[in-house]
Amino acid sequence: MTLDEILPDLRRQSVDARHTETGLWAASMLRDRISAGQLAPGAKLSEEPLCEVLGVSRNTLREAFATLAREHVVTRIPNRGVFVTRPTADDIREIYRVRRFLESAALTWSTSPRTDALHAAIARARAARDNGSVPGMASANQDFHAGVVALTRSDRLNAQMMQVLAEMRLVFHSMVANPLFHAPYIDDNAVILDTFEAGDRQAAAALMVDYLRRAEEQLLEAHSRA
Amino acid sequence: MTLDEILPDLRRQSVDARHTETGLWAASMLRDRISAGQLAPGAKLSEEPLCEVLGVSRNTLREAFATLAREHVVTRIPNRGVFVTRPTADDIREIYRVRRFLESAALTWSTSPRTDALHAAIARARAARDNGSVPGMASANQDFHAGVVALTRSDRLNAQMMQVLAEMRLVFHSMVANPLFHAPYIDDNAVILDTFEAGDRQAAAALMVDYLRRAEEQLLEAHSRA
DNA sequence: CCTATCGAATTGTTGAACAATCGTACAAGC
DNA sequence: GCTTGTACGATTGTTCAACAATTCGATAGG
Numbered sequence A, B: 001m002t003l004d005e006i007l008p009d010l011r012r013q014s015v016d017a018r019h020t021e022t023g024l025w026a027a028s029m030l031r032d033r034i035s036a037g038q039l040a041p042g043a044k045l046s047e048e049p050l051c052e053v054l055g056v057s058r059n060t061l062r063e064a065f066a067t068l069a070r071e072h073v074v075t076r077i078p079n080r081g082v083f084v085t086r087p088t089a090d091d092i093r094e095i096y097r098v099r100r101f102l103e104s105a106a107l108t109w110s111t112s113p114r115t116d117a118l119h120a121a122i123a124r125a126r127a128a129r130d131n132g133s134v135p136g137m138a139s140a141n142q143d144f145h146a147g148v149v150a151l152t153r154s155d156r157l158n159a160q161m162m163q164v165l166a167e168m169r170l171v172f173h174s175m176v177a178n179p180l181f182h183a184p185y186i187d188d189n190a191v192i193l194d195t196f197e198a199g200d201r202q203a204a205a206a207l208m209v210d211y212l213r214r215a216e217e218q219l220l221e222a223h224s225r226a
Numbered sequence C: 001c002c003t004a005t006c007g008a009a010t011t012g013t014t015g016a017a018c019a020a021t022c023g024t025a026c027a028a029g030c
Numbered sequence D: 001g002c003t004t005g006t007a008c009g010a011t012t013g014t015t016c017a018a019c020a021a022t023t024c025g026a027t028a029g030g
Helices: A004-015 A022-035 A047-054 A058-070 A089-109 A115-131 A133-152 A155-173 A185-199 A202-224 B003-017 B022-033 B047-054 B057-071 B089-109 B116-131 B136-148 B157-172 B183-197 B199-224
Strands: A076-077 A080-082 B075-076 B081-084
Touching: A022 A047, A022 A155, A022 B136, A047 A058, A058 A080, A058 B057, A080 B057, A089 A133, A089 A155, A089 A202, A089 B157, A115 A133, A115 A185, A133 A155, A133 A185, A133 B057, A155 B075, A155 B089, A155 B157, A185 A202, B022 B047, B022 B057, B022 B157, B047 B057, B057 B075, B057 B081, B089 B136, B089 B157, B089 B199, B116 B136, B116 B183, B136 B157, B136 B183
Parallel strands: none
Antiparallel strands: A076 A080, B075 B081
16 A cells, blocks of 8 residues: 555544644654555655645654664664565564564563563464464564563563564565465464463573574565565 | 676765765764763753754754654653663663573574684673773673674664664663672673584573673662662 | 842754765767 | 766755744742
């Protein structure tokens, strides 16, 4: 979907109330659209139409671009413009490198034993699988892995994980989605959680690393095909 | 020498020299001054004088502020202005939470066995200790711990570590420096490195966690005194 | 001593302007 | 046919000046 097609939709939302930190507000508007896949990887974000639709000035919009660029959500090419990031194979490797460290470290050294959110995420994933809802499975799966890192109770590590998961969504949007991608991993998550709650953190971490390696390999294979 | 051979070199020089992205340039100027302690924590960064000194407009300077705020180097208070961040006790706890995860995970799961930079950092730290150079010890110590995370070969984890170390410098600048702070930790680093190279990664990671807990406690104690 | 109100100063945001750079089209030369 | 040179339009990078919004401090009054 290109920029032109979602312009009316954006305009509808932006007539709403006033906001402090307009630059951050504009960034979140764009971030949501990109996360939802309404702005596909590679799409060009021209300043002029976006200013008009969001009702902000070019300067403010550029602040929003700066924010999103730091999150690797958009890519800035000097004098050419801003584009929704199209993840490369190296990006996928880097994303999974970070995830392997973050998630296995969280399982190994977390201090918080509160796993309610993890159980809930698995339940949601199974319900989505039964309904055949691919977006539901994807969302619940991300919730599970975000919840694992949340065990660390560290704002910065959580922020890093959120950012990486946002890049994951870009990866999914940049290639033809395989409807069966998430399904087999749901039970893997359940096993990891059981192992963790049984107290064998090293084993849980090892399972997680294995899980992530398989998922990475599968995504890289799909990426090379596209 | 053919054209292809010098192309990478040319590209490298041109990204250095060119000032496109003036906002990023201004951000690095301020970041350097803050890191060096020339701008102390709590100092107010007024827009008007800074524009004049850096020779950039208010808009560009505000882009730089956005970059630094995201790195937690400066703190933005709406309608009040931008200040060099003054780390709180909670900030110190969060910094060490991140460091414990990052550094122990790096020791446990790193794939790269290249420890040359680590040995060099320890050598520099010892030389600085013999010369009585406190800044030298601090710098070499940070190099060692940055080098540990560099074992992960992950750009994003390295960036996160660099950011946290920048916050560490803010912590040091915000309290009276104890000249003897770094000295006892130098040999701890050496022991950690030896254990790691002996192949016992779990033990090395455990030593690192212990090291970081002691340093955190010491800094928190000094912070509560100030 | 406390509270309320006013005004100066600073920040938040905008709109317009100009310079710099890129893509494209088209002509010229080998 | 392919490359090179050149003009032009479009878009981005940066600055400037202005106005609105907010905060801080001072001053007056209870």
